[in-house]
Amino acid sequence: MVSTHSLNKVRGAASSMDNVRIQPRTPRQGMHDTELELTLLEEDEQRQASVGVLNDDGDSTRTPRPKRAMSTKDQRAMSLLITLYLIQGVPVSLYAHRSVPFLLREHLSYSQLAVFSLASYPYSLKLFWSPIVDSKFLPTVGRRKSWIIPMQLIIGTIMFAMSFHAEKLIQDPTDNINLLSMIFTGLVFFSATQDIAVDGWALTLLSEENLSYASTCQTIGLTTGYFASFTVFLALNSEAFANKWGIPRLTMDAYLRFWGVVCYSVTAWLFFVKEDKEVLNVNEMDVKRVYLTIWDICKLKHVQSLLALHFVAKIGFQANDAVTQLKMVEKGLKKEDLAIIVLLDFPFQMMGGWIAGKFSTGNRALRPWLLAFWPRLGFALSSTLVVYWFPVPPITKGFLAFLVAHSVLQSFAGTIQFVGVSAFHTIISDPLIGGTYMTLLNTFSNLGGTWPKYFVLKGVDYFSVATCKLNDAGRDITIQAQECVSDQGKSLCESMSGQCVTTQDGYYYVSAICMGLGVLTLVLYIIPTARRLEALPVARWRVASAL
Template identity: 65%
Template sequence: MSSPRKQTTAKHTPQLRHRTSNVAPDVMDPHMSRHKSAVASSLDDIIISPRVPSTVRPARGSPDVVEGDEVELSLLDGDERLRAEEGFADDELATMKSKTISAKDRRAMVLLIILYLIQGVPLGLALGSIPFILRDHLSYSQLGVFALSNYPYSLKLLWSPLVDSIFIPSIGRRKSWIIPMQLIIGSMMLYIAANAERLFEHPADNIYELTFVFTSLVFFSATQGGSGWALTLLSKENLSFASTCQTIGLNTGFFASFTVFLALNSEVFSQKWGIPRLTLTGYLQSCSILCFAVTIWLVFFEKEGRESLDKSEMTVTTVYKTIWDICKLKHVRSLIIMHCFAKVGFQANEAVTSLKMIEKGLGREDLAIVVLIDFPFQIIGGWLAAKWASGSQPLRPWIWAFGPRLAFALLSTLIVYWFPTPPLSYSFLVFLVIHTVLQGFASTIQFVGISAFHTRISDPLIGGTYMTLLNTFTNLGGTWPKYFVLKGVDFFSVAHCTVKDTDTELVVKAAECVSELGKEQCSNIGGECVTEQDGYYYVSVICVTFGVIFLVSYIIPTARRLQALPTRRWRVGSE
């Protein structure tokens, strides 16, 4: 006779496959907000989680973004993951690899890539390009308010069980949400495009409307996620390509909205290469057309495959109870604390350094070029890091990479302090690229290491929910500090407006003489903003110092202790 626990597991297994497959958070630690270096993109807060079966041996297609400081890539070796997660023998794996991809699967892969691309576009705007555009007009405190728009992707777990449970059977489990979400996303893009001049001409007066609009855009983008559809779109032998589609689509959408748009939006870039300047209005209109076109295709030409639904499926209440049971595990609580504060040491570097470099004279087009050069090195570095983290101690590379990342954060601060006067030399740009690549490699090592550890400890009976929960807290660790870091830059900054005339020198205590708007207001009265104390350096030192102390006092001993635990200690009901 089976034990009660085994009976319960058997009863709920089918639903776990469906309910948890769509539960995976980000954005955007498409890098989706990782400034891995002073000029890296915002993808570190969004993590693409490695595929983990949500039942004993079922779902090969449960990848999703946990999107990213910041989208990072799940670069664990595909063959190793197939063997570890699915239990394939070598001859079975060889048979799978020898099969050609059918025309139906190729069409399905193209559709998945496009859906993920649409999902990555709002992330690239909210986490990437828009903060750089607003920096010319807002203080760092106001940018901190806008940074709240990053939160929905990191909190996706809170409503994902609802999205996966409520649907219209005649339309389909996935299309019931994807179609309305894409209509909303396209409509919101048109709204922003129509009001771009009003919103961005004086953004300080519209900061709360901008924050609300982009927070909503990221929220609907996170809800749109179509990774669960891979279960029926792709054939079983090709489900392993779902994570590839996700990586390609999300990163394409993210970099199109961040790196490519920043370059094409630059007047210097357009004049240099003799091409028309791409405006935010034009870009959003183009993206909305793509969004509506894909939605029309889904409504009239794409049918969703049937999924087996029966009374044995877990209810939404049961899914949330499972999440709570996981959180109550002693070792999971220790891991959550570690995740929530592990990235604080890098936050000044990730949230402010690139903005400071642009303030010092780094062109947006130069920033875009550096990020583009860094991207292929991330792919190579991720593959190498996956080899390193594939052993019995996946947290070892994660721990070892902390030192270099903290060192690079301090070095970034020194680069800003000694930033050369424009025009920038090619040698300095080369140095900046090398700095970016090395820092990105350290970040990738950490991502692969922690992803491998999450894969190892997740209970295979509830793998999707377990992995998503852990990745959610990983994301939050890189999201929640940004608001306070940006606020802190203004809090510690001391600047005044000096107005000189022939007889006297008048010092005006300006309410805000940090942003470009404050400097412009000072200039309008014939004055000049003089910065006595730049809060960026204070915040950077505080973050790095905290990072070193927390690393030595908590992360290293806790990580070693957790890594040494047998996997059974991570199972629900083990305590």
């Protein structure tokens, strides 16, 4: 940790930062930015500089050494990271990947779902308490385990306690929407806190040459949690699927109880995992100085540009991400069919993560992230057309196969973007302030996908025009309905012997607005800004380590 005065001196000498050279770290010290830079060079340069520092002319100052196979320690570290990301991915996936919203959709309007969507905000605002997580800990337990262990115990306890009431709350959510929102807000908050500690641990748990695998571990862990909480759960929760295969239906209560026990088990395992002690500066223990450092980092012009980039980057496909699948279910797609689509999609997400990790290196780390924008915008358009021309059920096998292919390609592009930008964050994050730097970047990346969701869901109801058609003595009477989407709205119309008819679907208006803004921001701002940022030397992002 460094003082504010020292940081100001660094910014005043920004032009000389590219030539800063510091002696390599010992195995227990914080990672040195120049050594990490060597792992991000092109293949030819890596062979020339695998153990040395390149001078300004690109010449190597040391003799190259052959590339070593991944050590057993790194293999164990990757297994640990994948498990920890999985644990936080399961509860977050229940909310963020729409498993619970799918179950609530039949009972709530889109405006009510917008209120429930606010539960995701802790994951996007974790920067505000990340300095505390990064600085305060019990030395006898470990810098990261001091937070990971209690967070997992709390997450497991919430899921276990909720397992006795979840099914009832979800079946009658109209009167319990605020309680459900509070419960899931708590789960997301504690998962976000664990994520801060795990991100920080990843920077020191893996060796320098394998640090890029941190984003791979995150992708595998979170995607597996998504697979369990979306694909597996939705399929086994369906009565039609259970009856078809002659198996008991998996209730939300049983699912939460199972993962509560898993949380306890993994927490017990952590007690036997040794955390290496880090050599920390006294200032790193000062929370106030951490906040001041974050503020000084945020005042850097290129950091501000990156944060603004994240804030607007996901607008173009927000309607597609938040509403499209809900609309397909509304038009007759069965939940078990949707689960099959995601099941077949899972291995391609893993492949997408590997491809993005391979190309997110060197001086073009954001290349996969930028290239995937156009496919994602294209899929947002095609998804809107699919909803518009969605066939009347039952769904044919041919159309289901088309949906599978469409979903696979769409998520493939999304995974490439996620891993690409995560790899870039790993490259530029300063290990000397642990997970705080990464959390700053991830906060705005997550916020870019969180803040539009509320307005998208509210916009669907705002632009929709629904009527309740009544038949009175042979005369058709049309009454303006507040909403005819949820069971409550439809029941109210049916109680008057009427039928809900949507004459204008706000989904198409919101989708068009999002895609239009997405194309404009991509061409006029995102592409030129991203190319300028990725061209900056790594040392320009390392404010603390450059001192």
